[in-house]
Amino acid sequence: MAPRQVVVVGAGPGGLRTVEQLRKKGYDGALTVVGDEPHAPYDRPALSKQVLLGKAEPTALALRGAEQLAALGADFRLGRRAVSLDVPEARLELDDGDTLRFDALVLATGCGARRLQIGAGLAGVHYLRSLDDAVAVRAALATARRIVVVGGGFIGCEVAAAARALGLEVTLVEAAAAPLAPILGGRVGELVTQLHVERGVTVRSGTGVAGIDGGTRVESVRLSDGSEVAADVVVLGVGTQPSTDWLAGSGLTLDNGVLCDRHCSAGTGVFAVGDVARWYNPLFDEVMRIEHWTNAAEQAAVVAANVQAYLAGGAGAPLADYAPVPYFWSDQYDTRIQFAGRTRAGDDVHLLPPAGDGRERVALYGREERLVGALAMNSPRSLLRYRQAIGARASWDSTLDELAGVGA
Ligand SMILES: Cc1cc2nc3c(=O)[nH]c(=O)nc-3n(C[C@H](O)[C@H](O)[C@H](O)COP(=O)(O)OP(=O)(O)OC[C@H]3O[C@@H](n4cnc5c(N)ncnc54)[C@H](O)[C@@H]3O)c2cc1C
Structure with missing residues (x-):
């Protein structure tokens, strides 16, 4: 069999983790990563925290050392931009005129401000x-x-x-x-x-x-x-735009991101991961796009598995669903804000009384009889507990009853 070629566009955490997961799962074919920034994959969340505060030098943000990257056996084309994609021909063009062929393609281009x-x-x-x-x-x-x-x-x-x-x-x-x-x-x-x-x-x-x-x-x-x-x-800081302009005319559906099915598949042999992917999450029965770090990592594991399955079995191969409870954190002063789940306008919101030294706050979100979200300030254990409950489709009433019982 001819050697396989997987191409990943975007060298952020979504792209990097996909490459790592592919190797971990035994993919030993060729891997090319195209990233338009000149830097090796780095810790983006640190930019608005440690970097602005002067607590981390920009040079210390690399997610992996040079040796770890080299051990992946991937051809990292950094400072190179993908400019057009032809899905039926399985061909990707770069801004230096180079053309890459692929057996499977992973889009991990994130967002721009x-x-x-x-x-x-x-x-x-x-x-x-x-x-x-x-x-x-x-x-x-x-x-x-x-x-x-x-x-x-x-x-x-x-x-x-x-x-x-x-x-x-x-x-x-x-x-x-x-x-x-x-x-x-x-x-x-x-x-x-x-x-x-x-x-x-x-x-x-x-x-x-x-x-x-x-x-x-x-x-x-x-x-x-x-x-x-x-x-x-x-x-x-007025929002983001998924980096999909260059995909116009590719035949992929672009609609506030790269539109994917429940397997993160956007078209034959094409997958998307991280901030740019808008996929159907069966756990919430919702098409969603998540712009958070943990999602990029978790989604990459499923995408890598699905790329492997597609390479082995072709277009009809059974693929895994990606059905996470989305999660993010934000650090502001000495407060860590964490959120799990999915909210919308009109959700019921139940704010628990302050706990601990008064700095611990928890809010729960309910919709259609289900617990759908949890917010924790300085209360990581609560967040973990409710993230699990959301994943287990806990009912809203039983969650509130349990809280009332605890407080009785
Ligand atoms: C300042 C800041 C702070 C954040 N803090 C948090 C936080 O505290 N908690 C949290 O959960 N999340 C946080 N995030 C969000 C988190 O960083 C993102 O969700 C995550 O980086 C998404 O990873 P990604 O790989 O999908 O995309 P990205 O990290 O955006 O990487 C995509 C890469 O693809 C490149 N690219 C785009 N188009 C092309 C192209 N045509 N060709 C080649 N390369 C291309 C981009 O330049 C970029 O390098 C923060 C984001 C920012 C900007």
Whole structure:
């Protein structure tokens, strides 16, 4: 049999873990990894935490040492971008004109930061997605006095926390009722607001950004309520866009990510993993895309197994489902926020009373008689317990009854 060729596009954790899992599962054919960043796979979550705080040098973020990467026996084409894909011909083109053929392809291209027209071209206006971005933000914070962070999602909140810890005057602007409220609901949003306000951050919720002003450098941010906030630095954390532009015309379905079935398969011999994959999760009966670290690693194990099965058995080979309880964490000041499951607007939210020294908070989310989500602040054991319960399809009523019994 001719030697097999698996190509992975994207050298983030999703791509790296897929390669590692393929080797672990015994795949001994050729492997090529195409990554458009010049860096070897690195720890992206550390960018908005240790790197901004100056606790980790960018050079110390590599997920694997050079020897570990070499031991994978993969051809890492770093600093190379995939520019087009022909699925029927099983052909991938790179930006240097090279063409790669494949027996199976794994798309692991992640997301880019969503960029706004406002502030474009002004010095001092930043986004945070890549290692190079983080180096630029860190340098900007070193000489700044006032920062405006636009967007109270996880990245915005973490940047605000880091900037405050560095002693800057911080304004956090969020269009919704509170930071993280669109993701975790209003009551948890209030807790997050409190966390930041207690540390001295000015939180401006319920207002958008109308403009970012300055000559060549940013000087101020105009809010949609008509007020103006002076700024030496602005970080925009206003969402992401799956990196799929280059796949237009490939024949794959692109719909807020690469659309996949329950096996993470996007087309014959083509799979997707990590932030870019939008797949059907049978546990929640929902097509979802998860932009979190643990998902990239967990999904890679299933994708690698399915690539192996496809290579062995062809298009009709039985493939494994990917049915995880999504999980993420975020570090803000000395608080670790963890979430497991899946929430939507309209879920029932049950906020437990503060525990421990008052810093431990847990919120549970219920929908259609099921426990579907759990949020824990500084309470990792609770999170673990509820993550398991969500995976076991625990009922909402029995979860609340159990809590009432415990509290009786
Ligand atoms: C600042 C920051 C902090 C975060 N903190 C947390 C956290 O605390 N907890 C958590 O759970 N998650 C966190 N995340 C999210 C987590 O990092 C991502 O979910 C994870 O990196 C996704 O891995 P991935 O491999 O799917 O994509 P990525 O890590 O984005 O890697 C994809 C790679 O593919 C490259 N690529 C894109 N297009 C092409 C192309 N055409 N050709 C070649 N290469 C291409 C990209 O440049 C990138 O290098 C954070 C993310 C950021 C940006």
